Every structure is written in structure tokens, then in C-alpha cells.
Amino acid sequence: MADYREAPLATRPKTLDPDEYFNLSPDLRRAEEERAAIRANLKRQYQLQLNNPHRKELIEDPALTRWVYARTNPYPHFRATPKTSLLGMLFGVVPLIVLYYTFKTDRDNREEQIKAGTLDRKFKLSY
């Protein structure tokens, strides 16, 4: 497995990741401990609310509220840059035009064939 190559966009197994074994400086350990402290604090708050016998309502998660708010309110932070304008055109305007012309030409050809009597309706079910 020394020549394991991960799939694009997937991650490497932890046991094959060199960072697990080599880059263990004190700074990294301190960083991990700080993260553990934050995590433990959040766990404590959650458990206090969960096991509170006087609680009658749902436990509200502010991270979830923030996520929902961020996903549903992108417009205050939207700016019309070249990239966003291009993406807007590509997804909003171009499909309309392309589909209009595709369907119009296809339908016009079909109408011509029907009028000329050359249309081959292979899978006709009705009369």
C-alpha cells in the first residue's frame, strides 16, 4: 500500500498520512488542546441544558441558526464581479435562450414534415 493514491476530492486514510507520525510539535499539541477545551465547553453547555429537569422547550443550536441564516441571506454580501456576472449569465440567461431556439427549430421542422407528409411516427400509439 505504499503506492496508495487517493481518489480526487477524497482524503487519505489516517494511517497513511505522514502528519500523524512526524509533525507532532508542541505548538500542534497546544492547538489540539485549545480545540479540545472549546469542544469540552460546548459539550458541557449542551449536557447542562439536556439534563435540566426544568427544561420544557427544545435546545436551540446557535451554530445551526447561524448556518441557516448564512445560507438564506447571501444577498447583503453579494457583489457583481466579473465571475459572479458570468455565472449568473451562464446559469440564468443562456439556458433560456438555448432551449428556446432548440425547441423552436425542432418543432418547426416537425411541423414542416407533417405538412409535407414525410413525418415517420415510428412509435405512434393513437391514431
Added chain:
Amino acid sequence: MAGVVGFQRWVRALTRARVAGMPALLSASRAASGPSKGMLPGPYPNTPEERAAAAKKYNMRVEDYEPHPDNGEGFGDYPKLPDRSQHERDPWYSWDHPDLRRNWGEPMHWNFDMFIRNRVDTSPTVVPWHTACKHLFGFIGFMLFMFYVGEQFPAYQAVGPKQYPYNNLYLERGGDPDKQPEEVKNYEI
């Protein structure tokens, strides 16, 4: 934001002093009862103080906090977390929400609903990438080649045209009953 720096120095001192149990976990950050304006996502942080405040708001370390690049795509100050699916998280750790493998208050990825365990999976593949490609395309290529060869050299039971008795069914085919038909021999001895 001296409060934030003080909190961090205090946490660092506590963890370095190795105080076990509850005293080490009593700290100054607490969840709000309902989101005030300061707790909701805001615009892109430009100054270091804004970055520190945003990191505290999202329950992240200042060093870990990295906002999405400010290119007008509508992210604001929401943090850019690594694109890891929930499949990769430890199944044996006691998560607060075990099906989502997430703890309460943990910052959620922008595409969290894509990375849940029913959907996109970024965990390591069982087989290395080039082996998987070789197996798949090898099999498909081999089958295509064999089908092509089968088209070029078809193999089926030899058949000839069907032979009918009574002089090739002379009367049934509307032949004149008075006329003597010519003899048709469909066999060889």
C-alpha cells in the same frame, strides 16, 4: 478585544497547568439564549479584531478561523471549513447528534447538507485510485473488444433454405391439378 485574548491566555494557562475536571472547563464563553445581532453571520472581516470576534462567534480558534475569500459570492464572514464528509468522522465517539456525527455548537460546513451520511462521501477509497481506474476501464475495454470480434466472426448453426415436399407444394401453391408438375428432388443420395 482584550476579553478574547484574555480568555485564550486563561484557557492556555489552564490546559498547561493540567487541572483536571470541572475547574478547567469553567470559562467565559456561553451560548446566547437567542441570536442577537452580534451572533449572526455578518460581513467579511477586514481587521484582526473583527477576525477574532468572528472566530469567537463561531466557536473556533482565531488561528483556525478562515473566512471564504471575499469575491462577492455571498459568503460574508462564514468560515471556510475543510471539505470533509460526515462519513469520515469517528463512528465510536459519543457525538451529541450521532446520526449527523456532530456536536452541539460546532461550526457547520457551508455545504453541510451535502456532506451528511446519506449523500456525498469523501472518505478514503478502499482501493487506490489508479488500481480502480485500471480495473474498470480494463474490463470495459475488454468487453467492447470481444463484442467487436464477435461481430466480425459470427458463429451460428448452419442453415439452408427450407425444403417442402410434394414437388415444393405444387398443388398448394395454386398449380394446375391436371398438368404434371416437374419433378423436384430436394435430396441427394
